[in-house]
Amino acid sequence: MEAVSYREINRRILGSLLPPGKPYYLALLACFSGMVIGASCWVYQIYFGLGVAGVNHPVMWGTYLINFVFWIEIGHAGSLTSALLYLSGAKWRNPVGRSAETMTVFAVAIAGLFPFIDLGRSWILYWLWPYPNQRNLWPNFQSPLIFDEIAAAGYLIISSLFLYTGLIPDLAVLRDHHRGVRRKIYGFLSLGWTGSHRQWHHYKTAYMFFAFLITAFVVCVASIVSWDFALTIVPGYHSTIFGPYFLVGAVHSGMAMLLTLVIPLRRIFGLEKLIPIRVLENVAKIMIFTTILLIYIYFVEFFMAWYSGHAAERTTFWLRVFGPYAWQFWFTVFTCMFLPLMFFFKRVRTRPMGLFVISIVINIGMWFERFVIVVGPLTHDFIPYAWGHYWPSWIEWGILLGSFSFFFFLFLIFVKFLPSVSITEMKEMQEAPVRVEGTMKGRGA
Amino acid sequence: MKSELDPQKVFGPTRGARAMAVFCGLLVLAGVGAFLAGVLGPQPVRVWQVYLVNFLFWSGVSFGSLLFVALMNLVQARWGRPFKRLAEAPAAFLPLSYLLFWVLYLGRKRIFPWIEVPVPGKEAWLNPGFMFLREGVGLFLLTAVSLALVYCSARSDLEAARGEEEGDASKGDRGQGFAKKSWKVQTVLSPVLGILYGTVLSLVAFDLIMSLTPEWYSTLFGAYFFIGCFYAGLAGIVVLSAIAFRHTELRSVVKPRHFHNLGKLLFGMCLLTGYFFFSQLLLIWYGNLPYETRFLIRRFGRGPWETLAWVVFFLYVAMPALILINRRIKMKLIPMFLLAIMVLVGKWLECFLLVVPSLWKGEQIPLGVQEVLITGGFFGAMVLCVGAFLHRYPLLPVSDPLFRAGFEGNGLSRSEW
Amino acid sequence: MRWKRPTDGVLGIFSREEDLRGAIRSVEETGDRVEAVFSPLPLGEMGEVFSLKPSALRYLVLGGGLLGLLAGLGLAVFASLQWKLDVSGKPVVAWVPFTVIGYECAILGGVAFTLMGVLLLGRILRFRVPRYYDARFTEDHFGVLVPCPSHRQEEVSTLLKTAGAEEVHEVRT
Secondary structure, three states: OOOOOHHHHHHHHHHOOOOOOHHHHHHHHHHHHHHHHHHHHHHHHHHHOHHHOOOEOOEOOOHHHHHHHHHHHHHHHHHHHHHHHHHOOOHHHHHHHHHHHHHHHHHHHHHHHHHHHHOOOHHHHHHHOOOOOOOOOOOOOOOHHHHHHHHHHHHHHHHHHHHHHHHHHHHHHHHHHOOHHHHHHHHHHOOOOOOEHHHHHHHHHHHHHHHHHHHHHHHHHHHHHHHHHHOOOOOOOOOOOHHHHHHHHHHHHHHHHHHHHHHHHHHHOOOOOOOOHHHHHHHHHHHHHHHHHHHHHHHHHHHHHHHHOOHHHHHHHHHHHHOOOHHHHHHHHHHHHHHHHHHHOHHHHOOHHHHHHHHHHHHHHHHHHHHHHHHHHHHOOOOHHHOOOOOOOHHHHHHHHHHHHHHHHHHHHHHHHOOOOOHHHHHHHOOOOEEEOOEEEOOOO | OOHHHOOOOOOOOOHHHHHHHHHHHHHHHHHHHHHHHHHOOOOHHHHHHHHHHHHHHHHHHHHHHHHHHHHHHHOOOOOOHHHHHHHHHHHHHHHHHHHHHHHHHHOHHHHOHHHHOOOOOOOOOOOHHHHHHHHHHHHHHHHHHHHHHHHHHHHHHHHHHHHHHOOOHHHHOOOOHHHHHHHHHHHHHHHHHHHHHHHHHHHHHHHHHHHHOOOOOOOOHHHHHHHHHHHHHHHHHHHHHHHHHHHOOHHHHOOHHHHHHHHHHHHHHHHHHHHHHHHHHHHHHHHOOHHHHHHHHHHHHOHHHHHHHHHHHHHHHHHHHHHHOOOHHHHOHHHHHHHHHHHHHHHHHHHHHHHHHHHOOOOOOOOOHHHHHHHHHHHHHHHHHHHHHHHHOOOOOOOOHHHHHHHHOOOOOOOOO | OOOOOOOEEEEEEEOOOHHHHHHHHHHHHOOOOOOEEEOOOOOOOHHHHOOOOOOOHHHHHHHHHHHHHHHHHHHHHHHHHHOOOOOOOOOOOOHHHHHHHHHHHHHHHHHHHHHHHHHHHHOOOOOOOOOOOOHHHHOOOEEEEEEOOHHHHHHHHHHHHHHOOOEEEEEEO
């Protein structure tokens, strides 16, 4: 990677915070409209009841669960990119670490809304919390839904803390760069950061511990989300591989979403020098790895369904391939298992436009994959009398639209107020400014 | 610097090595004797089951060790290069292991309950012909690719070492002829090995362990087995490195941070194995479906097997996890050596715990003289193969470009990717 | 900075990182102590220069983890025993699912204690920068702060200038 001076790094990244042009405001408006639609749908549902959503016997879990799983998994990839790759010393992740961490926080926040929405009677959410009450009722701590409650809430807290910790030195940069009210706000948020060696020492230690804890927690959260399904006995849900399966799927879809966010970012703000194509290539290579794992998992699941010898298991998987939701399944197989293998070819994985398009398609495919997993088994489990069909209602589509709009809305705002590439980490990647015979190598003149 | 790169043979023709070879030869003979005695005796299933356990354990550790090499090549890691030859050493056991697999064919009626009593609905998969065919082909492919990878690497180092000894002018040039081609082949074979490893070892787990209780199944079992083998393989590398550090030139190129990194990887795999195990336990416990729980109850629910299960848990997962949290201990040779031995013992017992309760109908745990002798036989064979390999090929991967780069760079510069 | 009485001192501003080591060494040779080195990025070698030990944070995290584990398990066990609900034949207090709760709460405990530890040990909970702070420290310049009595300020200033400082200010810490 060619050397960029520290001053140049500051300049380029701070340049992304300059007042935006019309297209930005249009995009913001579009996202905001989507959010309004989503919110209205939710209000409608609160007023008229959960029945306006398509969920009904036997499919009691529909798009709300699908969205919950989808968004939380996107969060996982962000955490693993910034935390796990940091711990393993992969410096190439520095340019995208900040965007990944932020993507996580927003995705988890949105995911956290969905159990809330799915409750129907959202105003009695507090019944799920453990507090002493007159009837001596407590949550059932053996239930995976309670594991999930702690996991999702904890994940939101931890990832926000991780993001904030990483932001502190950059907030100091912003404080020193701006004047007036902005200076005061950034100054407050940066906690009086001066960059002294002692502060850096404690900062590095805290960041490392958070990274380690968050990696451990990510595996935990991914598994717990999968165990919401796997701890049932519904054929198609009850499969021991679900924990690693959801984790691998999370990395797969999250990396795709990261590409979707970072590629326009680098183009619009002219950050190609700071986020070279090599970074995008490495993300693509990780996706090849997760694709191979997903193929393995699918083979094992299908094989084991046959091997089990149970009619219900075999039928569930037969229907997955030939039943009413078969087109979603085949779409998923094509977009998530075949298409990413194109990244084997250097020509494909070094073209930002190609990567961008493929990443969007992969995300759509992964959403449908969750659809097939969540909805499919419920439509056709043990009792023939209880077989049914499910299709999302317009309320659910509205809320889905709202969630995506909210995510991009938050990201657009973030990009204009906070540095979307970590200034400090970019400086860490450079060679130290070296005095070379009067020339200032690695330093702006 | 150059002198540090001089390859050294580990087991030269010293008296100690000869004695070791003789001792191992005797172990092998004792093992074979015990095996034959058992097969011709009143309870042949007893020796067949421990034979299967040993086959799974020793082959698993070997393949796991090789996966380390493949992974290091894949991610272009530099820190692990000094361990490369030691990690490749178990490959010498693989051809023998393949032959030992076919011996299982002779005892198939005793080992696989679905031969005498075919399982309705699963005959297409669980029949001896198809099973041995797929296992034979799978293990052949995995063995062949492993051997090819090791051969390229070892031979190119041998040539580089010979070149240095003879004062060849081209000795310093890492891009020379065979070495360059060999490195290219290694980078191509590594991902292939990775994929085959996952696929074939899953198949081994499903066919050689899971099918012993034909009604039971667990989708994660294959992955659990191959991660466990990788974990054990890493422990094996720690054992070999500790011995080599003490007795050979390895100590000139291996620094404490190398052992620290190896220890961290071991810790990670320990946690992963524990996680995969718990994943299965939680789901089967929760679902409470008889065809799943019977497998667990037999092993963890009652009688002496429950005690063994706890022993396995402590040796294999709990103690290593707790000990490896400590930063300093990863860099201390003797504790790491003992810890790795403990992990390997735990893994052997785990294989035992997975296989034997499916086959052994008695109430007591069948662990006696026969089992010790047969295990000793496998151990002797492994040591002989590994020793012969390390005797022939240079200890340090001198022709590996990343090995040299790890020295010349003297640590990574800031812009290092 | 530590909470102590303000003293006089000298702040040297450097534009080249490799000058820092020399500057610190020459200051320490004269018997003065370098209070702090400011930089826009973490400098790995400062750990050796100032012999900063791996902080006590690791013990706090471990302790926090244990506390979290006990708290989580305690809550789960307590709640189960309140109304002994027999759910599909499982034991009322079942360690298998409670392991998951324990693990989650252990990590949350670890995180809480990490945060507490960093705020306490690092003493970074201040909202104002010192008056002598130079905004270029977050851009591409480095700073060396040496507290010294006012009569020695000139001597130290010259020392830092010789070591390569671009600017030197006499400050009050």
